[in-house]
Amino acid sequence: MPQDEIEKIAAEAKFIIAGYSFSLNEENQIRVLNLENPTEAAVLTKDGNLLETTMDDAKLALVQSYYLKNKEFIEE
Numbered sequence: 264m265p266q267d268e269i270e271k272i273a274a275e276a277k278f279i280i281a282g283y284s285f286s287l288n289e290e291n292q293i294r295v296l297n298l299e300n301p302t303e304a305a306v307l308t309k310d311g312n313l314l315e316t317t318m319d320d321a322k323l324a325l326v327q328s329y330y331l332k333n334k335e336f337i338e339e
Contacts, residue, residue, distance in 0.1 A: 264301040267314065273298055277337040280329045285337055295326050309334070 276284035279298070288294045288306070292314060294330045297303035305316035305323060316323055330337075 269298055269301055271297055278333055280333065281325075283326050283329060285330060285333075287337065293330060293334075295330070297322075309338075311319075 272286065273279060273284050274285045278285050282297060282299045284296045284298055286294050286296075291309070293307040293309065293311075295305040295307065303318045303322060305318055305326060306314040307327065307330060308314060311327050311334070313323065313327070318326065336338075
C-alpha cells in the first residue's frame with residue numbers, strides 16, 4: 264500500500280491506538296488497519312464482532328479490546 268494512502272487513512276481515522284487506525288467504512292462497519300504493517304487489517308461490527316481479518320488471533324483480540332474500550336469515539 265502506498266505511503267500516501269496510509270497517511271490518508273490515518274488522517275480520516277476516528278481514532279488511532281498503538282499504530283492501529285479505526286474508521287467507519289461505507290457499510291457503517293469498523294475498519295481497522297495496522298498503519299505500520301498494512302497487510303494486517305480487520306473489519307468489525309459496531310458491537311466489536313469480527314466480520315473479516317488478515318490478523319492473527321492475538322492481534323485481533325488486542326484490536327477488539329482497543330475498539331471496545333474506545334468505541335464511543337467512533338459513534339456519530
